[in-house]
Amino acid sequence: MKKMRIPLTAALCALLFLLGIPCVTQAGIYWVILIDSFCGGWAILFAAVLELVALIYIYGGNRVILDIEMMLGKKHWIFWLWWRACWYFVSPVLLGVILVWSLVTFEAPKKDGVAYPRWGVVLGFLMVVFCLIWIPIMAGVKIIQAKGNIFQRIASCCRPTENWGPALRKNRGERYQHMKDEDKSVENSDKKWTERYIQITDGPVKKEDKGVEIPDIIGFDNPSFQND
Template sequence: MTSAFVDEFPHLLKNRKVLFTAFFCFIEFLLGIPCIMEGGIYVLQIMDWYCATFSLMLLSLTECVVIAWIYGADRFYKDIELMIGYQPGVWWKICWKYITPATITFVWLFSVTQLSPVTYGDYEYPDGAIVFGWMLGLASIVPVPVCAIIAILGEKGSFVQRIKKLVHHTDDWGPAVEKHRIRYLQSLQNSQESLDSVVCTPLVDVKNMSASQQL
């Protein structure tokens, strides 16, 4: 999570990463204290009941769909090849596109149909605890559609045009380190894929980047 914040706000946190990480760990330490107190098992049960079986699987399903079908399994496949130096097995691509989303969908739907108010043994939680559990579970889900709606409203054109623009890469997409970015662009061009946005950078630009890197 700290890396996500640093990547999202580099102008504020890049030079303060150690301090921010320490602060983040301290906050998480404070949030974890209720789980180790006398009634901690009841708090932990709420978290497991509404987060692990509801929001976590829904977020995982969304991630699989976005990576495999919107970003593209082939593009993600090549990104991994660039990072590890060899092609992963085709089995992984099949999992990303079909097996994993289908499995998560089945388990999530089954969990939703069996979902009931949280209990622990014979203890039944009060209504306030149940509301807190739902708020806890939705806290990690709600930001996704909210941010999507804000992004759509911030674009111009028809609804379809806005969606198409938002699912395309931005001009700064790719590795942050310049030498890694050069390799990334060259790899995509050498594979002769159909590229969008940043990936459509002409080969001459890559050569110029290489020349500037040598200087």
């Protein structure tokens, strides 16, 4: 994918440029209102609900807490009461109520008091579908690629994989020490960052310095910044 980075970026920029042209024509305000009414509302609401379900109910709220504590340090269980209440009850209920209410009270978007024609409303719904359809498509692809019967495949896709966790070993802590690297790319990345850090702070890398763990730069006396 790295070799295709420039062509893909150029193609995506060109595609988005072409899609944005109708929005700067004389009728551009009508397209902007149509996109904002559908993609800026329902698509985001649906995506937020699906993201909340995936993160809290499938991946697991307890796993999220453990991951956060791995980065920020251990917190008292009282600290997480508010967050648990928001994740498990407040946010799902509010998002559900807003979503249902917006569907029940739906009216065709208007410009200067004139409602959009039926084909415009249909086009707006199609844009919402286009924004969200990739979520079930990718879920289906992952289920097809999994092994076992349909229930085993769904169950395996709802659990973190064995190599799930921080890519660099120095960031894994005790929680992800069990991870095994599938190739040498991660190990080489660690060594490159180590050598680069030593070059910045202590000059050229020596043989005995290779593979040394990089110290925490926060609060570390770095000679490179003494004159800043």
